[in-house]
Amino acid sequence: MIEFLTVIFQIAVLYLLADLTGGLFHWAEDTLGSADSPIWGRIFVQPNEIHHERPGDMIKIHWLKNNIPILSFTAFVLLVALAFDAVTWQLLVFAVFAGANQQVHRFAHAPRARLPGFIKWAQRKGIMQDARHHWVHHTDPHTSHYCVLTPWLNPVLDRVGFWRGMERLCVPIFGAPRRPDLKDRSWYRE
Ligand SMILES: [Zn+2]
Ligand SMILES: [Zn+2]
Numbered sequence: 001m002i003e004f005l006t007v008i009f010q011i012a013v014l015y016l017l018a019d020l021t022g023g024l025f026h027w028a029e030d031t032l033g034s035a036d037s038p039i040w041g042r043i044f045v046q047p048n049e050i051h052h053e054r055p056g057d058m059i060k061i062h063w064l065k066n067n068i069p070i071l072s073f074t075a076f077v078l079l080v081a082l083a084f085d086a087v088t089w090q091l092l093v094f095a096v097f098a099g100a101n102q103q104v105h106r107f108a109h110a111p112r113a114r115l116p117g118f119i120k121w122a123q124r125k126g127i128m129q130d131a132r133h134h135w136v137h138h139t140d141p142h143t144s145h146y147c148v149l150t151p152w153l154n155p156v157l158d159r160v161g162f163w164r165g166m167e168r169l170c171v172p173i174f175g176a177p178r179r180p181d182l183k184d185r186s187w188y189r190e
Pocket of ligand 1: 052
C-alpha cells in the first residue's frame with residue numbers, strides 16, 4: 001500500500017513539475033529577447049507574439065501543427081536520455097505530462113461546447129487548467145499565470161513573486177526588449 005501511495009505521490013509531483021517547466025518556458029518566450037533573436041526569436045518568440053495578439057487563432061490551425069514544437073523537443077530529450085541509458089518510468093511520465101502542455105493550453109482556448117466530455121470533467125475537477133484561469137494571462141499586464149497545465153501553481157508562484165525573481169536573475173544577462181514595464185529597474189537590459 002505504501003509503495004502504491006509513493007507512486008501516486010511521485011506522479012502528482014511530476015505533473016506539477018511538468019506544469020512548472022512549461023511555465024518557465026512560456027515566461028522565457030514572453031520575456032527574453034525578441035522576434036529578431038537568432039533561432040530563439042523565429043522558433044519561439046514570433047509564434048508566441050502572434051498568440052498574444054490573436055489568441056483565438058490558435059484553434060484555427062491543426063492541432064498537430066500546434067503541438068509539433070513541444071512534442072519534437074520532448075522526443076529529443078527522451079532520445080538523449082536513451083543514448084545515456086537514463087530512461088526511467090519517472091522520466092517517461094514527466095515527458096508525457098510536459099508534452100501535454102500545449103494541448104491543454106489549446107483546450108483552454110477552444111469553445112467549451114466543442115471539448116470532449118472527459119476534458120470538461122478534468123477542467124471542472126482542476127486536473128487541467130480551464131479557459132477562465134488561463135484568460136488571466138491574456139489580460140493586462142500579461143505578467144502572471146504563465147503555467148498552462150494546472151490551476152494549482154499559478155496562484156502560488158504569482159503570490160511569492162517567482163516571475164519577478166526570474167526577471168531580476170535573467171534580464172540582466174539575456175535582455176528583455178519587449179518588456180517596457182521593467183525599464184525603470186536598475187538591472188534592466190534591452
Ligand atoms: Zn504568454
Ligand atoms: Zn493562451
